Amino acid sequence: MSKTPQKNSQENRSLPKAPTGIQGLDEITGGGFPRGRPTLVCGSAGAGKTLLAMEFLVRGATEYNEPGVFMAFEETAAELTQNVRSLGFDLDELAKEKKLIIDYVRIERSEIDETGDYDLEGLFIRLAAAIDAVGAQRVVLDTIENLFAGLQNEGILRAELRRLFRWLKDQGVSAVITAERGEGALTRHGLEEYVSDCVILLDHRVTDQVSTRRLRIVKYRGTAHGTNEYPFLIDEDGFSVLPVTSLGLQHEVSNERISSGVPRLDTMLGGEGYFRGTTILVSGTAGTGKTSLAAHFVDAACRRGERCLYFSFEESQGQLIRNMRSIGLNLEQWSKKNLLQFHSSRATFYGLEMHLAIIHKTVQEFDPRVVIIDPIGSLIQAGNRRDAHTMLIRLIDFLKQRQVTAFLTNLTSGGEALEKTDVEISSIVDTWLFMRDIELDGERNRALYVLKSRGMAHSNQLREFLLTERGFDLLNVYVGPEGVLTGSSRLSQEAREQAAAVERQQEAQRKERERTRKREALEARIAALRKEFEVEEEEAATSASQDVSREKVIAENREAMSRSRQADMVKGSALPKGRRSS
């Protein structure tokens, strides 16, 4: 989309080009229209032929210092001036500066009769005079086919037209000739026969009540050109063509991580959030909080001082701001600081290409770091599925090229397989968050998980989240025997678990007490036994000493008796064994 002067000079080596200065057109034509040769622009009524031709002249006069002549066969100079004033072209001023001449040629068949031979030398003279007057290098003939309506002798006319195009080439002017699209032919009067260097076809198609403008280079001698149909749009800045086919995969990658605006989600995404310049898709069923998640991301980006562009196809700016305030996000402040720009429009308001073009344009103008498209599903309504797919690829490539982080939301309908995105764009997104409803016990709760996230170790957990007045709050999800528990079930499960825990604790305490008591009882018994034993021991000791003293007494008595009886004194053996203990 941006002008590439180096590319132009490169191309100029092969074939001299006259840059059109029209966004995108110079890229697909490899530098512009053929210099010094005529180019045919054909298309049906209202396709934008006159405007394309006019912009070629005006840009030539203002940007490339190539004055031009506009020979109008349809509209007067005043009408043309007025028509393009809304595009910011001041033809009067250019005429004053001798950069542009508008020559209106009026042909009124009713006042013309023909007798005999003639030629169109008058037209040549007029054109030559106009070219000389400003030193024109560019010429537009719009629409020269009107001559066929004014003059009867087609034979002469054709011969003269052939001469005219030859003459234009000889003059060395880059000419643009516009012509009406004919039935089964490019032009109504077969002008393509004479202008064979470059033919551009403009098309204005209405599919499903939505109109789309497209441009195609039918032929371009000596130049490798894009052969696709390129969507273009006409807006307040004039004509712009979108050469954005897939831009390829050569974009730079960033290692920078940016927060999602929800700390716990960052944790789930490897702890740091998204990669800058990647594409994040959030899909989910209706009312799962996709927009809220987007708003958090916006808020986080604006907080970092980055510009954000929010394309909303469902809600107006005011509605979004109000709704996000209810979850504690003040987006209005960013909007006021010009960090955040909203673009709200109904998806069906334009065709797909127009949307793409608008997104491209605004991204280029605003140069944001973050772009939100909410939701992409709406765009699919604006075109068919395949178109939408190509468009999204173009868009994502374009944003990646610019290192813009894209955040897309997508509404999945209940009936479909949950992980099936409408346009199968999963392969082109880098991080895919999935939001779903969990319906249980008569209530719906929201859960989020990371389906994929390239280049980071992300969580595999399903997390319930709440949208509170403080924003997005991620919780753990309870997985019970009947599945995942959320909401009230989770709360009751939590309560149950809490009760059980208390009970378990009490049980443990009770057991502990029991044990203590048992131990105490046991110890008491041990003490009693020990006491008893001590007593016994004491008794035993006492009786033993008594025995000894008794033996002593007996021995003494015996000794005394034997002494008295004068018996033999055999110590210790005097007593029989059996009587010892008695």
Next chain:
Amino acid sequence: MKKAGDQVQPLSLQEIAEKNEPTDEQVWELRLYVAGQTPRSLAAFANLKKICEEHLAGRYNIEVVDLVKHPQLAAGDQILAIPTLVRKLPQPLRKIVGDLRDTERALVGLQLRPATPEK
């Protein structure tokens, strides 16, 4: 370009017809646009002269404009084809392109003869 119906008062068809009918007293102002002295231009001039002498003797002026010399004049009468004869007066303006070799058609074009069926 002057329009035939510039009047504020609506005229009846009869009145319009009378008004536009070239009268015998009127002087005809004719302008022939050519581009250089080409055979075709010369033929056109000769043919015109002949017609005028036959039908408008003594009450016509012919102005020959050479666009090669005065290219800026081409825009004024919206001249594309060469040669072009422009009847400036009497009104309304008429243009006849070509070398006027078909006298009958030229007369019809100049409204010197009503366009009658000649089959």
